[in-house]
Amino acid sequence: MKKTGLIYSFNTKKTAIAAKLIHEAFSTKNIDIVNAEDIDEKKFLSYDLLILGVPTWFDGELPNYWDEFVPAIEDMDLKGKTVAIFGNGDQRGYPENFVDGIGIMADILEKRGAKIIGHTSVEGYEFERSKAQRGSMLAGLALDFENQRKLNKERIAKWVDQLKKEFN
Ligand SMILES: Cc1cc2nc3c(=O)[nH]c(=O)nc-3n(C[C@H](O)[C@H](O)[C@H](O)COP(=O)(O)O)c2cc1C
Numbered sequence: 543m544k545k546t547g548l549i550y551s552f553n554t555k556k557t558a559i560a561a562k563l564i565h566e567a568f569s570t571k572n573i574d575i576v577n578a579e580d581i582d583e584k585k586f587l588s589y590d591l592l593i594l595g596v597p598t599w600f601d602g603e604l605p606n607y608w609d610e611f612v613p614a615i616e617d618m619d620l621k622g623k624t625v626a627i628f629g630n631g632d633q634r635g636y637p638e639n640f641v642d643g644i645g646i647m648a649d650i651l652e653k654r655g656a657k658i659i660g661h662t663s664v665e666g667y668e669f670e671r672s673k674a675q676r677g678s679m680l681a682g683l684a685l686d687f688e689n690q691r692k693l694n695k696e697r698i699a700k701w702v703d704q705l706k707k708e709f710n
Contacts, residue, residue, distance in 0.1 A: 544590040544591065545574070545588060545589045545590050545591070546572065546573045546574065546589060546590070546591040546592075546593065547573070547574045547575075547576050547585075547586075547588070547589035547591070547592050547593070548561055548564065548565060548573050548574065548575050548576065548593045548595075549576045549577075549578050549581060549586075549592060549593070549594050549595065550577075550578050550594070550595025551577065551578045551579050551595070551605065551607050552577040552578075552579065553579060553607075554595070554597065554605075556597070556630050556685075556687045557595040557597050557630055559687075559694075560595065560628060560630065560685050560694065560698065561575070561595050561628075563694065563695060563698045564593065564628065564698055564701075564702060567698055567699050567702035567703075568702055568706075573593075574589070578594075578595065578607050578608060578611070579607045581611060582614075583614050583617075583618065586611075586614075586615075586618070587618065587623075589623070590622075590623065590624065591623075591624045591625075591626070591705075591709050592623065592624070592625045592626070592656075593625075593626045593627075593628070593705070594625060594626070594627045594628070594647060595628055595629070596608055596627050596628070596629040596643040596644055596646075596647045596682075597629050597630040597631065597643060598629060598630070598631045598636070598639060598640075598641050598642045598643035598644070599643070601636065601639055602636070602638075602639030602642040602643075602673065603642070603643070603646070604643050604646055604647065605643070608643070608647065612650060615650055615651065615654060616650065616653075616654065618654050619654065619655060620651060620654040620655045620656035621655035621656075622655075623651075623655070623656045623657070624656070624657045624658075624659055624709055625648075625651050625656045625657070625658055625659070626658070626659050626660035626682065626683075626701075626705050626709075627644050627647055627648055627658070627660065627681065627682030627683070628644075628660075628682055628683040628684075628685060628698075628701070629641045629643050629644040629647075629674070629682060629683070629684060629685070630684075630685050630686070630687055631643070631644075631684055631685075631686060632686060632687075632688040632689065633667050633668055633669045633686050633689055633690075634668075634688065634689050635688060637668070637669045637670045637671070638669075638670050638671045639671065639672070639673075640667070640669035640670075640671070640672040640674075640684070641672055641674045641680065641682075641684040642672060642673040642674065643674075644672075644673075644674035644680060644681050644682040644683075644684065645672060645673030645674035645675070645680075645681050646673055648674070648681035648682065649673075658681055658682070659704075659705060659708040659709060660682055660683060660701055660704060660705050660708065661676065661679040661680065661681055661682070662679065662680050662682070662683055662684065662697075662701065662704075663678060663679060663680075664678055664679065664680055665678075666690075666693070667680075667684060667686070667690075683697060683698070683701045685697065685698075
């Protein structure tokens, strides 16, 4: 059976809220919830579908817990793995680095052979630049608690439906 891991930092507030909503939207108990701050290579590679919570910090960078795991990812063979990334960002506060973390992580994973699913449209967001942008799409689900919190539930429901279709 295919294994799914939902990986995010348990020390976050907003990412943890988003992760709970994503878990509920899947309406299955068949998803492991894993703390990104405790992740290791073996655990990461034990999943077929990885759903990663990657907020953007430090003006366009990954949070420390993901940054520290990047060298391990860069040594992995991720062929056959499917990854979906959701990430918090603040489009008004950081319009030149909006959800960069999603794009940084997607690039790293793709280089190792992973397939990224769950791309979403840039429509509905206002920003100047984002490393997550691929044409008219973002390389994952962008959530903006600061400016568009009310849209979270709807965006998550739509994204999870999309993931169910794209991963089968
Ligand atoms: C110091 C600081 C830097 C940030 N840098 C960015 C950024 O470069 N791009 C962005 O989209 N959001 C940025 N944000 C906004 C966060 O991504 C946003 O608040 C997010 O919800 C944090 O999620 P978390 O609390 O779950 O880690 C920054 C926030 C802070 C406080």
